[in-house]
Amino acid sequence: MTTQKNHQLSPTFSIEVVAENAVLLSWPQQISAKQHNNIIALQSALNQQLSSLIVDSVASYHCLMIYYQFQLISTEALIERVTTISTDTNYALNNPDDNSSSEQQLQVCIQIPVYYDTQLQWDLQKVAQHCDISTEEVIKQHSSTIYRSYALGFTPGFCYLASLPKVLSVPRMSSPRTKVPKGAVAIAEQQTAVYPNESPGGWHIIGQTPLAMYQCKNGKFIPTITVGQRVQFYAISKTEFLALEQRAAL
16 A cells, blocks of 8 residues: 655645555645646646656646556656656746736636526525525626636536635535436535536525536547636526527437
8 A cells, every 4th residue: 555645845836645646736725716727737738748657637626636657657756757847837836826828818718508597496595595685686696707617526517616706605505405407507605516417416506507518429528618717607588498408409
């Protein structure tokens, strides 16, 4: 069994050996678009420059997991390569609050249609009451914000989006639902997300989208939202929802 070791690179970046074929890169535990840009940039550089060694890599809010072929390179050698690449490519890993060139570039913003409704026993009215605002203001606040995709997880196609306007901050439900409908648009704490399939869930449902969160083509899983992308929701009517839902089923 591999003994865990910590290799501290700086106050804002460290590497931990978590398995014989995996290391975990960690940054401060915070929601920061600039820090996340650095993580995504380093992930891209590592995947390109160490393509013959890296099996997979997974980025999230403040971490980057790297799975590598331990038969081809030692842990110490891998860590040295990762450190060199992070320094040479100058992704400001030790100062994540600096402006990143990738952050300044124009990115495509994924538009997600949402049917916000209070008649389907969802949580829109409850959220409005908790936040002491109207349901119309909940919709306005939620749909006027441009979110960043920070991580994929929980279930295939489920993407964690942040940050919600502070006025919409609500804790997770004390008693999670056993069944959340496919396409449910929900919020919790600083985050919002779309449930790609029917599943249990403890976030507050404020609407539903007819847009599929992933596709499977030729045996390949293709998520609608990938890590690092920008996302914005927009309100649609029930008639529009039903029409889009029917079109998607064809």
